[in-house]
Amino acid sequence: MASVEELREFLPRTDCRRCGLTCTEFAASLGRGELTPEDCPVLHEPDFAGYIEALHELLGPAPAAAPAMHIEVEKCNGCGICVTMCEYHLGNCDEARLGRGPRPADKVVFKVVNGAVVVLHQELCTRLVQAAEKCNKCADHCPTGAITLT
Numbered sequence: 818m819a820s821v822e823e824l825r826e827f828l829p830r831t832d833c834r835r836c837g838l839t840c841t842e843f844a845a846s847l848g849r850g851e852l853t854p855e856d857c858p859v860l861h862e863p864d865f866a867g868y869i870e871a872l873h874e875l876l877g878p879a880p881a882a883a884p885a886m887h888i889e890v891e892k893c894n895g896c897g898i899c900v901t902m903c904e905y906h907l908g909n910c911d912e913a914r915l916g917r918g919p920r921p922a923d924k925v926v927f928k929v930v931n932g933a934v935v936v937l938h939q940e941l942c943t944r945l946v947q948a949a950e951k952c953n954k955c956a957d958h959c960p961t962g963a964i965t966l967t
């Protein structure tokens with residue numbers, strides 16, 4: 818990971834504040850992934866040709882987006898297959914291990930409420946654990962294709 822000083826080397830270093838920051842502050846924001854090189858308007862001027870590309874090279878590839886779950890409620894028929902197949906539920910919820918729905922007190926990724934699945938604790942989904950990031954069971958077993966995992 819490039820340091821603030823290294824990133825600053827490829828900024829105009831005029832502290833013109835057209836970005837609302839000093840160049841050092843801008844470099845620090847670049848390092849934290851809050852801004853991109855394109856956010857410095859001065860770097861788009863011909864005098865700085867190649868600087869944006871050089872900064873991207875220093876910064877390296879953008880981190881992958883965090884895993885996310887999207888459920889199309891209109892497609893869900895409330896069958897509960899995802900709830901009973903869920904990798905997290907099978908490891909942490911006795912009722913799911915027995916093929917039944919979770920008890921009200923169970924902390925679960927999702928459960929069926931009034932005929933449609935509702936996501937309660939997406940942070941429990943084991944896709945967020947690096948070693949299990951390929952888990953796709955709920956989406957694979959959903960008979961209506963209501964679940965999309967990214």
Ligand code: SF4
Pocket residue numbers: 828829830831832833834835836837838839840843857858859860
């Ligand atoms: S707009 Fe660019 S040159 Fe001006 S302060 Fe911000 S980073 Fe520095």
Ligand code: SF4
Pocket residue numbers: 902903904905906926941942943944952953954955956966
């Ligand atoms: S991806 Fe796996 S752990 Fe996450 S909700 Fe679906 S089945 Fe459960």
Ligand code: SF4
Pocket residue numbers: 888892893894895896897898899900929933934958959960961962963964
């Ligand atoms: S498996 Fe699909 S259709 Fe069944 S409850 Fe889950 S999201 Fe809904």
